Each structure stands twice: as C-alpha cells, then as structure tokens.
Amino acid sequence: MTALQVIFILVAAATLGAALMTVIVGNMIHAALWLIVSLFGIAVVYVLLNAGFLAVAQVVIYIGAIAILVIFAIMLTRSVAVDQGTQINSNWGWGAVLALALFGALVWVLSSWPGINTGAQALPVGQDTVLQLGEALLAPNQYLLVFEVASVLLLAALIGSIMIARVRKES
Amino acid sequence: MDPIVLLANWFEGVLVGWGAPPWAVNLILSVLGIALLCTVMLLIAIWCVWVERKVVARFQDRLGPNRIGPYGLFQPFTDIIKLLIKEDIEPKGIDKVPYNIAPILALATVLTLWAIIPLSPQVLGSDINVGVLFIVAIGAISTLGIIMAGWSCNNKFALLGALREVATMISYEVPMVIALMIPVILASSMGINKIVESQSPLPYIFVIPLAAVIFLICSQAELGRAPFDLSEAESEIVAGYHIEYSGMKFGMFYAGELLHAFTVGAIFSSLFLGGWSGPFVDRVPVLGVFYLFIKSLFIYWVIMWIKYTLPRLRIDHMLSFNWKFLTPLSLALLMVVAVLHKLLQNANPWVYILGMLVGNIAVGAIALAISRRQVKVERKEFQTNRSVARPPESSPTAPIPDSGGD
Numbered sequence: 001m002t003a004l005q006v007i008f009i010l011v012a013a014a015t016l017g018a019a020l021m022t023v024i025v026g027n028m029i030h031a032a033l034w035l036i037v038s039l040f041g042i043a044v045v046y047v048l049l050n051a052g053f054l055a056v057a058q059v060v061i062y063i064g065a066i067a068i069l070v071i072f073a074i075m076l077t078r079s080v081a082v083d084q085g086t087q088i089n090s091n092w093g094w095g096a097v098l099a100l101a102l103f104g105a106l107v108w109v110l111s112s113w114p115g116i117n118t119g120a121q122a123l124p125v126g127q128d129t130v131l132q133l134g135e136a137l138l139a140p141n142q143y144l145l146v147f148e149v150a151s152v153l154l155l156a157a158l159i160g161s162i163m164i165a166r167v168r169k170e171s
Numbered sequence: 172m173d174p175i176v177l178l179a180n181w182f183e184g185v186l187v188g189w190g191a192p193p194w195a196v197n198l199i200l201s202v203l204g205i206a207l208l209c210t211v212m213l214l215i216a217i218w219c220v221w222v223e224r225k226v227v228a229r230f231q232d233r234l235g236p237n238r239i240g241p242y243g244l245f246q247p248f249t250d251i252i253k254l255l256i257k258e259d260i261e262p263k264g265i266d267k268v269p270y271n272i273a274p275i276l277a278l279a280t281v282l283t284l285w286a287i288i289p290l291s292p293q294v295l296g297s298d299i300n301v302g303v304l305f306i307v308a309i310g311a312i313s314t315l316g317i318i319m320a321g322w323s324c325n326n327k328f329a330l331l332g333a334l335r336e337v338a339t340m341i342s343y344e345v346p347m348v349i350a351l352m353i354p355v356i357l358a359s360s361m362g363i364n365k366i367v368e369s370q371s372p373l374p375y376i377f378v379i380p381l382a383a384v385i386f387l388i389c390s391q392a393e394l395g396r397a398p399f400d401l402s403e404a405e406s407e408i409v410a411g412y413h414i415e416y417s418g419m420k421f422g423m424f425y426a427g428e429l430l431h432a433f434t435v436g437a438i439f440s441s442l443f444l445g446g447w448s449g450p451f452v453d454r455v456p457v458l459g460v461f462y463l464f465i466k467s468l469f470i471y472w473v474i475m476w477i478k479y480t481l482p483r484l485r486i487d488h489m490l491s492f493n494w495k496f497l498t499p500l501s502l503a504l505l506m507v508v509a510v511l512h513k514l515l516q517n518a519n520p521w522v523y524i525l526g527m528l529v530g531n532i533a534v535g536a537i538a539l540a541i542s543r544r545q546v547k548v549e550r551k552e553f554q555t556n557r558s559v560a561r562p563p564e565s566s567p568t569a570p571i572p573d574s575g576g577d
Contacts, residue, residue: 003194029322033269036315056304064311068341071318075334130300130361 008048015041024087028074036067050123053130174457176293179204208296209282216430220247222468223429223475230479257418262324265415269323274416274423276316280309281431288437289364291447291459302363303351306438307344310393313431314340317412320424324415332411335486336402339392342493343399347389349501353382353508354442357527367446374445378524379508381531383443385501387470390435391477392493394428398481399489436470437463444470500538507534 018038022031039062046055110116123129136142179200186196221236221244228235236243261270287302289295299305314337321333355361357379358369366375376383392399395411402411413424440446444466447459484492511530515523 027266029266029269033319052299053301053304056301056308059308060304060311063315064308064344065341068311068314068318068337071322072334075322075330128300128360 004048008045011041011044011048015045026087028077029071032067032070032074035070036063039063039067049120051129053133175291176456204296208285212282212285212430213426215433216426217247217251219429219433219471220250220425222471223432226472226475227479230476251422254419254422259418259420260415262326262415264325266323266325269319271420273316273320273323274413274420274427276312276319277427278423278430280313280316281427281434283309284434284438287363288434288441288463289367289446289459290463291456292364292452293456294460295364298362298364300360300362303355303361303366303442307348307351310340310344310347320416321412326415328409329412329414332402332404332409332414336395336412338486339395339399339401339489342490343389343392343497346385346493346497346501347393349498349505350382350385350389351442352505353379356505356509356512363441363446367441367448370445370448372520373524374443374448376443378527379443379531380528381504381535382501382508383439384535385497385504386442387439387473388497390439391474392489394432394435394474396432396474396478398477398484400478400483401486401489404483432474433467433471435474436467439470440466496538496542500534503538504531504534507531 015038018034018041021034022038025031025034039058042062043055043058046052046058137147138144182203183196183200186199187193191199224246225235225243236246239245239249261267284306286296287299287305289298317333317336317340321330321336354366354375357375358366360366360369395402403409404411413421416424440463445462446466447463449458449462452459452462507530508527511526515526518526
C-alpha cells in the first residue's frame with residue numbers, strides 16, 4: 001500500500017464518519033459542523049486526485065457559502081436547535097434495507113465495469129488544468145450550453161429570492 | 172544564490188548523506204519549512220502589537236507604550252506574559268469543542284494564507300495554480316471560526332457580534348472576489364507567483380488602480396476594522412464575538428487579527444505592488460523578502476491609517492455601500508478590463524497600461540458621478556422630513572422605513 005492510499009483511507013473514513021455524525025447528533029449546530037468536516041474531507045479527496053481547482057471550489061462554495069447558510073438557517077429557527085426526540089422513525093428498517101440494496105447494486109455495477117482495475121492516467125506535465133477547464137466550459141462544442149443554462153438558472157433563483165424577500169408597498 | 176534555498180539544499184544533502192529515503196527528506200524539509208514560516212509569522216504578530224499600539228498612539232496624539240525597553244519595544248512581551256498567566260475562564264453553558272476550536276481556526280487560517288505568498292522568487296510555500304481562489308477559500312474558513320466563537324460561548328452579545336461580522340464578511344467577499352479576478356485577467360493565471368512575475372514594467376496598482384482600491388476596501392471589511400468594525404460596539408455588544416474568551420484564547424484572536432492585517436498587506440502587495448520585485452532582486456533574491464515586508468508594512472500602515480481616522484459606519488449604510496455601490500462597480504470594472512485586455516493584448520505594453528489606466532479612471536469617475544447624483548436625491552429626501560418628535564403616521568408596529576433611498 002502506498003502512502004497515498006493510506007492517506008486516502010484515513011480521509012475517506014473521516015469523511016464517512018463525519019457524515020454519519022451529521023445524521024446522528026441531536027444538536028442541529030453540531031450536525032452542521034459535522035457536515036462541514038465531511039465536506040472538507042471531500043475537498044481533501046479532490047486534492048489527492050490532483051484536482052486543486054475543484055478542491056478550492058469545494059471549500060469556497062460548500063463551506064464558505066452553503067454551510068454558512070445552513071448555520072444561519074438553523075440559528076433563525078425557533079427552538080434552541082436541539083432535537084429532543086429520537087433520531088429515527090418507524091420506517092428505519094425499510095430505509096436500512098433500501099440503503100444496503102443501493103450500496104450492493106452500486107458495488108455490483110462498479111465491479112462489473114472493466115475500467116475499475118485500471119489506474120487513472122497521469123496528468124500531462126506542464127499543462128494548466130485550470131486553463132483547460134475554463135476553455136472546456138466556454139467552448140461551444142463542449143460545455144458552453146450547460147454553463148449558460150446553469151447561469152440562467154442561478155439568475156432566476158436570485159431574482160426569485162429578491163421577489164420573495166421584497167416588502168410590498170401597501171396601496 | 173538565495174541563503175534560504177542554500178540552507179535548504181545543504182540540509183537536504185546532509186539528510187541524503189545520512190541515508191534517508193527521498194520521501195522522508197521531503198517530509199522533513201516540508202515540516203521544517205512550515206515550522207519556520209509559522210514561527211517567523213508569529214514573531215511578526217508579536218511585533219505587530221507594538222507597531223499597532225505605537226501607530227494608533229500617534230494618530231490619537233499620544234505617545235503609546237514607552238516604559239518597557241527602548242521606545243516601549245518590550246511592551247508586547249509583558250502583554251503576552253500577562254495573557255499567559257491569566258485564568259482561563261470557561262463560562263457556563265458553553266459548547267466546549269467549538270468554543271476551543273474557534274481561536275485555533277482564527278489564527279491558523281491567517282497562518283495558512285502564508286503558504287501561498289511568495290516571499291522571494293524562490294522562497295514560497297506552495298506555488299499552486301489556484302492561489303487567488305485559495306485566499307478566498309481560507310477567508311471562508313475564517314468566517315466559520317467567527318460563527319463558532321459567537322455561537323458556542325452562550326452569550327447573546329457574542330452571537331450578535333458574530334452575526335454582524337459574518338454578514339460583513341460574506342457580503343464584502345462578493346466585490347473582493349470580483350476585484351481579485353482583475354489581476355488574474357491581466358496575468359492570465361491564478362498563481363500568486365505568476366501574478367507577481369507578470370507585473371514587469373509597472374506594478375498593477377498603476378495599471379488597475381480601481382481594482383486595488385476596491386480590494387483594499389473589501390479587505391478592510393473582511394478584517395472587521397473601522398469603519399467596518401460593527402462587531403465591536405462598546406455600548407451595546409462590547410467586543411463582539413470574542414467577549415467570553417480570556418487569557419491566551421483571547422490572545423489568539425488578537426494575534427490572528429493583527430497578523431491578518433499584515434497578511435492582507437502582503438496579499439495586496441503581491442497582487443498590486445509587485446510583491447518581491449524591486450531593484451537588484453535578480454542578483455540578490457533574498458532582497459525580495461525585504462521588499463515584500465516593506466510593502467506589506469506600508470499597506471498595514473494604510474489599513475491602520477483608515478481604521479484610526481474614520482468613524483464607524485451604520486450597518487445599513489455599510490451593507491448598501493457594498494451591494495449598491497461596490498458590487499456593481501466591481502462587476503462593471505471586470506467587464507471593462509476584460510474587454511480592454513482582449514483589445515489591447517497585442518499592443519505595445521505602454522499603450523496597454525495607458526488604456527487600462529484610462530479605463531479604470533473612467534469607470535471610477537462614472538461611478539462617483541452616479542453616486543453623487545444619488546446622494547443629492549437622498550439628501551433632499553432627508554431635508555424635507557426633519558421632524559424627529561412627530562409620531563409616525565402608520566401603525567406603531569410598522570417597521571422602520573429603510574433609509575437606503577431605493
């Protein structure tokens with residue numbers, strides 16, 4: 001086992017453990033903080049994959065924006081952010097069965113895929129991956145349409161939130 | 172040859188001579204480098220305490236610390252001894268783990284920023300190709316530290332202070348990120364070292380002065396310094412998110428704040444003042460460290476100058492200044508710079524610089540003209556209903572009308 005694999009297993013275990021804690025803990029703020037640990041673990045996985053841009057974007061978007069938003073939302077809720085009741089409801093058995101079935105199906109699909117045992121290609125040395133990503137996002141024969149549609153969607157969400165938050169002038 | 176690089180190479184040779192495997196040599200050198208950089212930065216933070224107190228004293232027509240050591244130079248050490256021997260108080264009802272992690276995050280995020288700032292052409296922690304975005308990401312994590320500090324210590328004032336601070340930080344992050352994009356466009360790279368290298372004929376402050384000003388304003392807000400220090404209000408919420416911290420935990424917030432100001436100076440000088448570049452750097456690279464520190468200290472002084480000169484803004488003024496002035500201005504500037512960059516890309520560098528400069532000044536002048544007109548309208552509005560004691564016409568529970576004038 002190489003050092004990289006050891007690091008990956010440690011990071012993956014931490015990420016999964018933090019994700020588990022997110023759904024287990026009763027205190028909502030603690031759940032949000034565990035979620036941040038889990039998201040940070042994913043950023044570290046990106047770093048291990050040599051995807052520096054994705055890692056930094058993960059931290060900026062998920063920790064800097066979404067997690068902060070989640071914490072704000074929790075603070076604005078009525079209760080003291082502590083859930084007194086039990087964490088599971090009566091359907092937990094079915095949920096567990098479904099989750100296990102999904103996990104089994106994913107393992108089966110991935111193990112029957114021929115590419116599972118081939119290592120990833122080494123990145124070509126001396127090329128700016130960020131530059132390539134940017135060009136791919138804006139090239140008409142690649143992802144330009146998706147990129148523009150996503151930006152229109154975000155703009156619509158922005159306008160929608162302004163419309164909801166706007167104080168209507170009483171006539 | 173750079174003495175720091177020379178030393179590292181010599182030590183590497185020694186380790187290899189002892190028969191250490193290459194990965195161990197790498198690991199030891201990295202750990203040593205990190206430890207050295209962090210130690211130097213923390214020592215600078217100690218010295219920043221003295222600089223800050225001396226400079227604020229001068230601005231307020233006082234002498235500042237002057238009893239211990241020459242010019243009061245040893246004052247910060249006595250401060251540290253005081254902080255260290257103070258009782259470490261943990262208030263009742265705190266959330267222990269976040270309460271103790273928050274001061275670590277406050278200082279560690281600032282130290283992490285130094286990982287990507289090139290000290291001299293060869294001495295830099297990590298030349299990642301997303302350096303500019305890294306700065307933004309670390310800013311996001313420091314926001315988290317503030318929220319954790321404010322929430323975990325079970326104090327309403329601390330929470331209010333933290334929410335104000337975070338509101339400032341996440342709103343001023345928007346124009347800051349856009350202003351950061353502008354040197355990235357000019358240098359065609361997000362790596363800080365590449366940006367420093369590409370400021371060859373003139374530093375970017377003379378090419379894109381408006382972006383530099385926007386970045387400085389947003390950094391001031393990000394630092395939570397006056398005129399944006401709303402998390403601090405002596406008469407209502409005391410010192411903001413770190414009221415409940417005492418001893419060295421408070422000291423870590425304090426050191427983090429001071430070091431952050433110096434670090435912002437270093438980032439600003441790397442992005443807009445040419446970083447380590449200066450005369451004779453190509454022959455004596457270690458001079459780069461000296462130039463970077465001189466430039467950073469100058470920006471640190473400018474930050475203090477603004478802080479101790481301007482009064483505190485009201486929160487609605489601060490937010491409307493950001494959303495109604497800085498954000499549209501930075502967006503317009505980004506578009507103008509992008510178009511000018513494409514148009515003048517192949518022109519003579521001096522024509523390019525002149526074009527950029529004219530574009531920046533034009534955008535700034537138009538923005539100022541528009542805001543001056545807006546201010547006139549607002550002023551007229553305020554002059555018409557001056558009476559303060561008149562009861563409101565609407566119901567007494569109606570919300571206070573927004574004075575933003577939109």
